[in-house]
Amino acid sequence: MKNGLQNPRAGYEAPAGVTHGKDAEQAEIYTLLSGIEQRYGYDFTHYSPASLKRRLERALAQTGLTRFTDLLARLLRDEACFDAFLETMSVTVTEMFRDPAFYRAVREHVVPVLRTYPFVKIWHAGCATGEEVYSMALLLHEEAFLDRVRIYATDFNKHSLDTAAEGVYSARQMAAYEANYREAGGKGDFSEYYSPGYGRAKIKDFLKERTTFSYHNLVTDGVFGEMNLICCRNVLIYFDKTLQDSVLYKFSESLRHGGFLCLGNKESLNFTAVKPLFAAVDKKERIYRKCGAPYAV
Numbered sequence: 001m002k003n004g005l006q007n008p009r010a011g012y013e014a015p016a017g018v019t020h021g022k023d024a025e026q027a028e029i030y031t032l033l034s035g036i037e038q039r040y041g042y043d044f045t046h047y048s049p050a051s052l053k054r055r056l057e058r059a060l061a062q063t064g065l066t067r068f069t070d071l072l073a074r075l076l077r078d079e080a081c082f083d084a085f086l087e088t089m090s091v092t093v094t095e096m097f098r099d100p101a102f103y104r105a106v107r108e109h110v111v112p113v114l115r116t117y118p119f120v121k122i123w124h125a126g127c128a129t130g131e132e133v134y135s136m137a138l139l140l141h142e143e144a145f146l147d148r149v150r151i152y153a154t155d156f157n158k159h160s161l162d163t164a165a166e167g168v169y170s171a172r173q174m175a176a177y178e179a180n181y182r183e184a185g186g187k188g189d190f191s192e193y194y195s196p197g198y199g200r201a202k203i204k205d206f207l208k209e210r211t212t213f214s215y216h217n218l219v220t221d222g223v224f225g226e227m228n229l230i231c232c233r234n235v236l237i238y239f240d241k242t243l244q245d246s247v248l249y250k251f252s253e254s255l256r257h258g259g260f261l262c263l264g265n266k267e268s269l270n271f272t273a274v275k276p277l278f279a280a281v282d283k284k285e286r287i288y289r290k291c292g293a294p295y296a297v
């Protein structure tokens with residue numbers, strides 16, 4: 001429930017009337033999450049409990065406080081502190097051509113379909129600092145139809161989005177990404193795609209022109225329509241089953257019939273409510289295609 005302290009769903013539930021030991025800590029975490037949702041609108045109650053707790057403990061340690069209730073009191077009053085808290089809550093690890101075999105599979109199974117369309121819409125949900133998005137733009141450039149593509153790249157971490165839009169990475173990182181690019185079936189000279197200088201590498205403008213980076217919270221915000229491809233890789237892994245189902249349902253609504261959905265290699269549609277709506281295109285690389293009729297949950 002958005003406006004009440006009771007949360008009717010599974011996930012981080014308030015323990016019933018228990019006030020000591022582990023349950024007291026769970027009650028404090030629940031109070032913390034409820035307070036954050038009420039004050040800032042961010043709902044973490046359906047993040048996967050184990051990693052959520054690790055993140056919360058790290059956030060607590062960073063403030064020098066020892067109790068979650070004290071952390072809540074500070075967060076409620078101090079927006080800058082909440083900003084830092086959000087940074088800790090979002091895991092933004094990413095790289096260019098992460099899991100090279102996935103990009104080879106995209107070239108093999110997805111590109112031949114998408115290139116037949118007059119216009120292609122792609123959504124990268126949870127794009128972090130943008131490396132994944134530029135990898136896709138670069139691949140589509142090499143496949144010679146980037147000029148017919150519009151990419152929407154979203155995340156709820158505003159600092160990451162700023163980095164993504166800037167498209168400036170360290171030269172050392174780019175050297176490592178070049179190996180991924182080759183393994184991913186790169187067809188050109190990787191160094192042609194960025195301008196080096198002062199230990200930095202700036203992604204060239206022609207790879208940015210088709211992309212819009214914007215804020216979007218997968219838990220609370222609506223969806224973009226008529227997508228041909230959605231990449232949401234290494235994000236669902238941080239959500240519990242209820243939230244995974246809800247986000248996957250949003251994706252199923254957002255995709256056109258025949259649209260592709262790509263997940264991370266530790267994520268899958270198995271045991272999810274949307275499974276009947278999709279056919280596996282490449283099981284190993286977690287590439288699916290929407291085939292079923294729309295349905296209501």
Ligand SMILES: C[S@@+](CC[C@H](N)C(=O)[O-])C[C@H]1O[C@@H](n2cnc3c(N)ncnc32)[C@H](O)[C@@H]1O
Binds near residue numbers: 155157235
């Ligand atoms: C590990 S990164 C994955 C980046 C990229 N997709 C990849 O696979 O390399 C996870 C991203 O999901 C974002 N994220 C987590 N919860 C989110 C939410 N509720 N809405 C939007 N983005 C979210 C985080 O901010 C982070 O940037």
